[in-house]
Amino acid sequence: MRVKINGAVDDIPDNSSIRDLLTGRKLSADIVIVALNDEIIKQEKWESLKLNSNDKLDIIRIMGGG
Amino acid sequence: MDDALIIGGRRVESRLFVGTGKFADYNLIPQVIKSAKAQVVTVALRRVDFGTPEENMLKYLPENVILMPNTSGARNAAEAVRIARIAREAGCGNWVKLEIIADQKYLMPDNFETVKAIEILAADGFVVLPYMSPDLMAAKRMADAGAAAIMPLGAPIGTNRGLKTRELIQILISEISLPIIVDAGIGRPSEAAEAMEIGAAAVLVNTAIATADDPILMAEAFAQAVEAGRKAFLAGPGATRRFAEASSPLTGFLRNEDGVAP
Amino acid sequence: MTFYDELGRFRNIDYAGAFSRITPGRINNILARSDLQSEDFLALLSAKDAVSLEEMAQAAHRLTLRHFGRTVLLYTPLYLANYCVNRCVYCGFNAANNIRRRKLTLLEVELEARAIAETGLQHLLIVTGESRRHSSISYIKDCVGVLRKYFASISIEIYPLSGEEYADLIAAGIDGLTIYQEVYDEKVYSLVHPEGPKRDYRFRLEAPERAGQAGIRAINIGALLGLYGWRSEVFLGGLHAAYLQKRFPDIEISFSFPRMRPQYGDYQPEFPVSDRDLVRSILALRLFLPRAGITISTRESPELRDNLVKLGVTKMSAGSSTAIGGHTDAKEAAGQFEISDKRSVDEMRRAISALGYKPILKDWHALS
Numbered sequence: 001m002r003v004k005i006n007g008a009v010d011d012i013p014d015n016s017s018i019r020d021l022l023t024g025r026k027l028s029a030d031i032v033i034v035a036l037n038d039e040i041i042k043q044e045k046w047e048s049l050k051l052n053s054n055d056k057l058d059i060i061r062i063m064g065g066g
Numbered sequence: 067m068d069d070a071l072i073i074g075g076r077r078v079e080s081r082l083f084v085g086t087g088k089f090a091d092y093n094l095i096p097q098v099i100k101s102a103k104a105q106v107v108t109v110a111l112r113r114v115d116f117g118t119p120e121e122n123m124l125k126y127l128p129e130n131v132i133l134m135p136n137t138s139g140a141r142n143a144a145e146a147v148r149i150a151r152i153a154r155e156a157g158c159g160n161w162v163k164l165e166i167i168a169d170q171k172y173l174m175p176d177n178f179e180t181v182k183a184i185e186i187l188a189a190d191g192f193v194v195l196p197y198m199s200p201d202l203m204a205a206k207r208m209a210d211a212g213a214a215a216i217m218p219l220g221a222p223i224g225t226n227r228g229l230k231t232r233e234l235i236q237i238l239i240s241e242i243s244l245p246i247i248v249d250a251g252i253g254r255p256s257e258a259a260e261a262m263e264i265g266a267a268a269v270l271v272n273t274a275i276a277t278a279d280d281p282i283l284m285a286e287a288f289a290q291a292v293e294a295g296r297k298a299f300l301a302g303p304g305a306t307r308r309f310a311e312a313s314s315p316l317t318g319f320l321r322n323e324d325g326v327a328p
Numbered sequence: 329m330t331f332y333d334e335l336g337r338f339r340n341i342d343y344a345g346a347f348s349r350i351t352p353g354r355i356n357n358i359l360a361r362s363d364l365q366s367e368d369f370l371a372l373l374s375a376k377d378a379v380s381l382e383e384m385a386q387a388a389h390r391l392t393l394r395h396f397g398r399t400v401l402l403y404t405p406l407y408l409a410n411y412c413v414n415r416c417v418y419c420g421f422n423a424a425n426n427i428r429r430r431k432l433t434l435l436e437v438e439l440e441a442r443a444i445a446e447t448g449l450q451h452l453l454i455v456t457g458e459s460r461r462h463s464s465i466s467y468i469k470d471c472v473g474v475l476r477k478y479f480a481s482i483s484i485e486i487y488p489l490s491g492e493e494y495a496d497l498i499a500a501g502i503d504g505l506t507i508y509q510e511v512y513d514e515k516v517y518s519l520v521h522p523e524g525p526k527r528d529y530r531f532r533l534e535a536p537e538r539a540g541q542a543g544i545r546a547i548n549i550g551a552l553l554g555l556y557g558w559r560s561e562v563f564l565g566g567l568h569a570a571y572l573q574k575r576f577p578d579i580e581i582s583f584s585f586p587r588m589r590p591q592y593g594d595y596q597p598e599f600p601v602s603d604r605d606l607v608r609s610i611l612a613l614r615l616f617l618p619r620a621g622i623t624i625s626t627r628e629s630p631e632l633r634d635n636l637v638k639l640g641v642t643k644m645s646a647g648s649s650t651a652i653g654g655h656t657d658a659k660e661a662a663g664q665f666e667i668s669d670k671r672s673v674d675e676m677r678r679a680i681s682a683l684g685y686k687p688i689l690k691d692w693h694a695l696s
Contacts, residue, residue, distance in 0.1 A: 006113040031122035032114055033156040038148065040155035058113060060152060062123045064092065065110020065136050066085030066223075066250075066272030240363055241574075302357075316385035319635045320604045 001053040018046040021057070033060040069300065071267055073245055074161065074193030074214040078132065080105045081262065082292040083247065084285070085272025086123060094281050095126045102285035107131045108163055108270070110138050111153055134195065136163040143182035150187055162187060163217070164196040173223040177204035181211050188212025197249055200234035205242050215244050217270065220261065221251025224273060228257040232264065239265040255284075255291030262295025330534045331571045335512070338567065343560055347374040355380045359387045364616050369566055372612035373559045381608060385639055388614040392640040395618050398685045401643045402676060403451035405485070405625075406440055407652050407664070408432050408471055412457030414524030416510070418555060418588065418595045420650075420664045421457040423524065430652040431462050437471050441478040443655045447647055447673035450480040450690035453506060455650075455664075458487035458526060465493055469500045476501045480693040483546065487525070488535035494542035503694060504546035505539045507532065508586060511555040512564035520555055536572055546580040547572055548623060553606070554588030554597030562609040566616050573617065582621025582643060583613055587628065603632060607639065614640035626669040630679070633669055637683050646676040 001014050005021075012021060018034055018041060034041050035058040041049060051057070071078040083106040086095055099107060109123050127133070135153035140146035143166065150162040164187070166179045180196045181204065187194050193214045198204060200218035208216060218238055221230040228251060229235065239246050245267030252258050258269045271288055278284035350371050358368045372384060409431035412421040420427070432440065444452065452475060456463035463486065475482055483504030484497065494505070511517045514529055521527045536547045549568055551561040565583065573581045585606060588597035601609075610622060623643040624636055633644060649655055650664040671679065680687040 006116075025116050027114065027116075027120065031120050033111075033152060035152055040152060058152075060111050060156070061114050061120055062109050062135070062153075062156070062158065063112050063121075064086035064089055064095070064123055065108055065138055066087040066270070236363075315382055316389055316635075316638055317382045317607060319631070320381075320607060 001051075003051055003054065004056045006057070006059055012051070016051050018049055018051065018057075021051070022046070022059075025059075027059065031061050033062070034058070035060065069296070071245060073195070076132070076193075078105055078268070079103075080289075080292075081268040081296055082258070082289050083108065083134070083249075083268055083270040084275060085270060086110075086126075086276075087272050088276040089281070090276075092121055092123065092126050095123075096128060097282050098275060098285045099128060099131065101282045101289065102275070103289045104285075105130070105132055106134050106161075106268075106270075108134045108136050108272070109158070110136050111149055111156075112139070132161060133158045134161045134163045136165045136197075137183075138165050138167070140166050140183075141168040142166060142176070143179045143186065146179070146183045147186050150183075150192060151190075154192070160191060161193045161195065164194055175199055175219070177201060177208075180204075181207045184208055184211040184213050195247065200231045200238055202234075202237050202241060205238050209242055209244050213244060215247050215267070216242055217247045217249040219250040220248045220257070223250045225251060226253030226274065227251055228253060229260055232260075235261070235266065236264055255287040258288055259291040259295035259298070262292055263298045265299055268292075330537055331568055332530050332533055334567070334571055335533075335564065338564060341370075341560070343370075343374075343557075346370055347559075350374050352377075352380065355383075359383055359615070362618075366563075366567060366570070366616075369612055369616040370563055372615060373563055373608065375608075381604070381611070384608070384611040384615065388611040388640045389638055391618050392614060392642070396642050399688050400637060400641065400680050400685050401451060401621075401688045401691055402449060402646045402673065402680075403453055403483075403643060404444055404447075404449050404645055404647050404655075404673075405453040405455050405650065406437075406444065406475075407455045407650055407654065408437065408468070409456045409459070409463045410652050410664070411459035411462035412524075414458050414526040415522055416524075416526060417520045417522065418510075418552065418597070429462075431467075432471070432653060434470055434474055436653060436656075437474050440653065440655045441475050444647070445478040448677075448689050449646065449673055450693075451483075452479040452481065453483045453485055453504075453645075455485045456487075458524065460487075463487075465489070465496060469497065472497065472500045472502055480690050483548070488528075488532045489538070491538040491542050494539040494544065498539075498543050501694070503544065504548065504580075505536060505544050506548040506584070507535050508550045508552055508584065509533055509565070509568070510552045512551055512561055512568070513556050516556045533568075536568075537575065540572065540576040540579055544579065546582070547576075548582045548584055548621070550584035550586055550623075552586050552588060553601040553609075554599055557599050558601045558605050558609060562613065566613050569613075569617055569620055573620065580621060581617075581619075582623055583617070584623040584625070585609055586625060606632075607636070610636065610640055626667045627665060628668055630669045630671055634679055634683060637680060637685055644676070644680075646671065647673040 037056050080103050082104050084102050084104040085108045135158045137146040137149040146166050166176045167173050168176050175197050177198050184194050195215045196213050197217045205216050218235050221227040247268040248261040248266045249270040252271050253274050261269050275281050275284050355375050410421045411429050415423050482502045484502050485506040517529050551565045569581050569583050621642045624641050625645045626648040677687040
């Protein structure tokens with residue numbers, strides 16, 4: 001199914017969870033923040049929450065800044 | 067005498083705020099913060115870049131810092147509000163450095179959008195510290211909108227030219243009752259001291275420390291400069307006559323009278 | 329929150345103690361700085377020696393040049409009516425005084441207006457005693473209607489009004505308010521205002537703020553020097569002006585130094601103010617509030633007024649009469665106080681020019 005990740009449209013397997021997505025991108029859970037359709041999803045829900053077609057995901061990290 | 071800095075109801079122990087951007091190596095950051103004796107530390111939020119290895123900045127920050135995520139990347143109020151909320155949800159606390167820049171050439175902040183964002187964020191319980199271009203009327207509107215402090219730029223970001231906006235900052239210090247924290251443009255400890263001498267409540271320094279040959283030593287220098295400047299301000303600088311003018315007397319017409327006691 | 333609440337903080341200042349701690353070094357320090365605080369203002373008022381007065385004068389002179397240039401605005405008061413229900417011990421219009429009470433008819437207002445306008449003056453201050461019966465708001469509005477045809481700017485110096493009443497008069501065409509607290513010390517205020525609505529200290533004190541909220545463009549305040557110790561009175565008056573400037577950054581604030589003059593009745597000021605003290609007050613205020621206007625009326629002598637031009641004064645009355653109908657009929661009813669500088673407008677203009685300053689007869693003109 002098609003979803004938007006960090007602004008770019010991408011194809012991911014149907015019934016993917018957030019955790020699946022992060023694993024697929026080789027991202028460690030303890031460094032990212034995930035927003036699904038502009039709402040932050042807490043880590044506890046990453047396994048259970050299934051993504052739908054046309055979902056908008058922002059995967060964010062905290063980095064250095066002034 | 068208690069010279070506490072209170073922002074958003076919280077006591078801040080150090081008047082040197084540090085930024086964590088532009089460091090060659092995140093490993094320097096904990097030592098820099100220690101050397102700077104800083105308590106307020108800014109961080110940024112960015113979308114993850116899938117191509118490069120990632121690190122969690124928070125891991126490098128000591129436990130007792132006050133996190134101040136900035137809204138860099140936001141070009142308008144709506145984007146800034148979104149970033150601030152994400153940061154809070156992600157556990158960064160309720161402080162936010164509001165930075166709304168829609169100008170890629172000079173990186174000048176948009177005062178108008180900033181006022182709008184403050185209204186929303188302050189009502190939503192954030193402690194908002196807006197980065198702004200030092201204009202008195204804009205600062206008044208920001209204060210009315212609920213800002214917890216005002217952060218005027220000393221000079222455009224990255225120029226390291228010192229307090230080019232000194233006169234305007236002095237006006238803010240005189241007229242606005244919120245803490246005035248000079249951000250951007252401070253390239254040297256002497257400039258940080260200057261900002262504190264004229265009455266700034268604190269300064270935010272990032273580039274000057276991060277890009278120094280020895281950031282840890284530079285952080286220490288800045289800490290000392292901020293302390294020195296603050297003490298000078300509290301001590302009340304003495305008179306320096308800029309010029310002596312010889313001119314005809316203006317009060318010679320008064321006859322010698324006995325003063326009458328009040 | 330109003331200035332009344334601010335004043336509370338200054339009610340129990342140990343003035344004597346503060347004065348004793350002033351050193352010449354401190355004064356020099358203050359004179360070299362800008363953005364003076366209230367403690368600096370108090371220090372400038374208290375320093376006693378002649379040397380510091382001359383230095384203050386040079387600093388005040390330079391500061392006034394920077395902010396005002398070499399200009400002096402000329403205006404005149406027009407007394408509309410001297411009916412009054414108050415019994416202020418110091419005033420010629422005291423209800424107990426047996427003087428001829430008069431009120432100008434609209435025709436007489438027109439004649440006075442013409443006489444004044446002929447001199448070239450464009451800034452007018454209309455004055456009445458406190459009588460809601462004789463000098464009602466509607467009477468004043470009618471007068472303003474007539475005067476608008478002749479003058480670019482009309483200020484009022486009348487009894488304190490409510491916010492709505494100020495708004496009403498502003499809509500009718502006034503743009504300035506003059507109201508002196510007379511004396512800032514509450515106890516003395518009570519003593520010198522034994523009877524009448526003017527006894528309400530707070531209502532009078534807060535009048536400028538009500539007018540400010542109603543949209544007035546200019547506010548002129550002051551204390552009547554002589555009623556109480558000048559240092560504390562000028563100090564509190566200066567704080568009042570600073571408060572108004574901060575609260576209403578867009579309003580032109582100015583300060584007056586009315587000094588008690590001989591007037592009808594037996595009252596003699598208990599705390600007379602010398603010329604030197606008056607000068608010190610003017611200089612200290614100028615240094616404390618660089619952008620405040622400073623007004624000196626014809627209560628003061630021609631010589632003193634001319635010497636004050638270079639010391640920070642920005643507005644002066646000219647061709648004045650404090651009698652009702654005084655601009656057209658020289659034999660008229662007794663004035664509120666005796667005028668000392670009796671020079672005509674033309675003479676004033678020449679005197680100011682001779683000092684190297686430009687007399688301004690019109691500063692602005694309302695568009696609507």
